[in-house]
Amino acid sequence: MKSDTKPSVCVVGLGYIGLPTAAVIARAGCTVLGLDVTQSVVDTINRGEIHIEEVDLDGLVRGVVARGLLSASTQVAPADVFVIAVPTPFDKDHAPDISYVLAAGRTIAPVLKTGDVVILESTSPVGTTEQLRDLIAGLRPDLKVPGLTHETPDIAIAYCPERVLPGRILEELTNNDRSIGGITPRCARKALAFYKRFVRGACVTTDARSAEMTKLVENAYRDVNIAFANELSMVSDAMGLDVWEVIRLANRHPRVNILTPGPGVGGHCIAVDPWFIVHGAPDQTPLIRTARGVNDGKMHHVVAKAEALIEAHPEAKVACLGLAFKANIDDFRESPARFITSRLVRRFGDRISVVEPYAAELPIEFTDTGVAQIDIDEALEACDIFIVLVDHDVFKVVPLAERADKLVYDTRGIWPDQPRVVREEEARLKLVG
Numbered sequence: 126m127k128s129d130t131k132p133s134v135c136v137v138g139l140g141y142i143g144l145p146t147a148a149v150i151a152r153a154g155c156t157v158l159g160l161d162v163t164q165s166v167v168d169t170i171n172r173g174e175i176h177i178e179e180v181d182l183d184g185l186v187r188g189v190v191a192r193g194l195l196s197a198s199t200q201v202a203p204a205d206v207f208v209i210a211v212p213t214p215f216d217k218d219h220a221p222d223i224s225y226v227l228a229a230g231r232t233i234a235p236v237l238k239t240g241d242v243v244i245l246e247s248t249s250p251v252g253t254t255e256q257l258r259d260l261i262a263g264l265r266p267d268l269k270v271p272g273l274t275h276e277t278p279d280i281a282i283a284y285c286p287e288r289v290l291p292g293r294i295l296e297e298l299t300n301n302d303r304s305i306g307g308i309t310p311r312c313a314r315k316a317l318a319f320y321k322r323f324v325r326g327a328c329v330t331t332d333a334r335s336a337e338m339t340k341l342v343e344n345a346y347r348d349v350n351i352a353f354a355n356e357l358s359m360v361s362d363a364m365g366l367d368v369w370e371v372i373r374l375a376n377r378h379p380r381v382n383i384l385t386p387g388p389g390v391g392g393h394c395i396a397v398d399p400w401f402i403v404h405g406a407p408d409q410t411p412l413i414r415t416a417r418g419v420n421d422g423k424m425h426h427v428v429a430k431a432e433a434l435i436e437a438h439p440e441a442k443v444a445c446l447g448l449a450f451k452a453n454i455d456d457f458r459e460s461p462a463r464f465i466t467s468r469l470v471r472r473f474g475d476r477i478s479v480v481e482p483y484a485a486e487l488p489i490e491f492t493d494t495g496v497a498q499i500d501i502d503e504a505l506e507a508c509d510i511f512i513v514l515v516d517h518d519v520f521k522v523v524p525l526a527e528r529a530d531k532l533v534y535d536t537r538g539i540w541p542d543q544p545r546v547v548r549e550e551e552a553r554l555k556l557v558g
């Protein structure tokens with residue numbers, strides 16, 4: 126592939142990362158084939174539509190499909206660059222599952238040709254890119270692969286994780302710095318040349334294993350720091366302190382930046398990726414493992430505290446605010462709010478109503494429970510107890526005048542002006558030591 130021509134690209138996996146990535150690469154003028162195993166996903170994209178929610182993605186996909194720069198298929202075809210963005214879940218023992226990555230390798234191996242670049246983007250345990258390389262070497266003994274030949278390899282293989290935030294994916298795909306880890310420095314250079322076509326952030330080259338670990342470290346760092354905030358919130362409950370006040374004051378220190386307590390850690394990244402490190406070095410990761418335990422334990426703390434509050438007011442109607450795993454998005458995967466609400470519904474039935482503006486309907490576990498999905502105004506009319514589980518903007522803007530008489534358990538600190546009467550209530554309920 127000569128450097129002045131735009132490479133043809135095949136993006137394997139059209140999910141939350143793959144589809145935006147394919148669309149951004151197409152917008153840069155490359156011809157992109159999106160590959161997915163699900164025919165309905167392929168058909169949706171070929172209609173210029175999308176199957177996931179992400180700000181501005183619909184307009185971008187419609188445009189690049191209309192211009193013939195992006196198309197989707199279940200069948201692989203030759204390309205100059207292959208970007209693998211498939212899921213890497215973990216199993217019940219928190220062991221990473223790279224079967225989708227290896228399946229993608231088996232899919233593209235037959236069509237690889239001299240000069241091609243293979244880039245793995247999926248969050249992966251350290252050493253996965255080398256396993257992908259070995260798989261390709263086994264399937265294509267005719268190709269000289271990097272790291273296994275003393276001659277110039279026929280193809281380049283690299284690892285380049287994304288670090289985008291849902292809700293800001295298109296902006297961050299372009300502007301975030303990226304780590305580009307080559308199996309060899311030549312591989313890193315080939316991948317760098319590709320990313321420079323659409324990435325404005327700094328593209329920092331390194332080796333594949335360091336790039337794999339970088340991604341895991343970024344998310345483990347965040348999980349440990351969220352765990353510190355969550356532990357503070359549980360300590361403050363035990364001591365009858367206002368954790369929001371304590372954090373607000375502590376963060377005025379020039380070198381202290383305590384994150385925000387919540388009802389636990391959701392999503393398929395922060396709650397998952399640290400386990401990849403723990404699984405790789407089980408005896409050297411007590412802190413990372415413990416942080417996971419603190420964040421998962423916070424969900425149970427919230428359930429217990431909410432149950433005590435609700436039990437103490439048998440006549441009260443309860444509104445659970447939010448089911449999403451974080452603010453202002455419609456992603457409910459691994460959501461602490463969803464877990465907590467389902468536990469409260471199991472205990473209190475239709476005394477519980479759910480306010481989730483980003484859900485067209487309640488998730489399946491609420492079917493046949495008699496639980497109503499209402500909006501915030503209906504909740505303010507009908508409910509006495511508010512369990513705030515997600516910091517959606519639409520909840521934040523409720524003025525004190527409309528909620529002053531409510532009993533509020535605010536796990537997100539969205540209403541710092543809520544009267545302290547609730548604190549005394551907690552003392553009466555023996556929620557505080």
Ligand code: SAJ
Nearest residue numbers: 288289343344347384385386387390391392394395450451
């Ligand atoms: N959370 C808190 N308190 C905080 C921050 C977050 O309770 O102070 C909770 C959130 O409510 C949510 C969970 O943690 O339940 C994760 O939220 P998040 O804002 O950390 O974000 P994700 O999972 O959407 O995105 C993270 C980001 N990683 C980092 O910030 C280091 C993003 O940059 C990554 O690309 C993404 O993981 C990923 O895909 O790996």
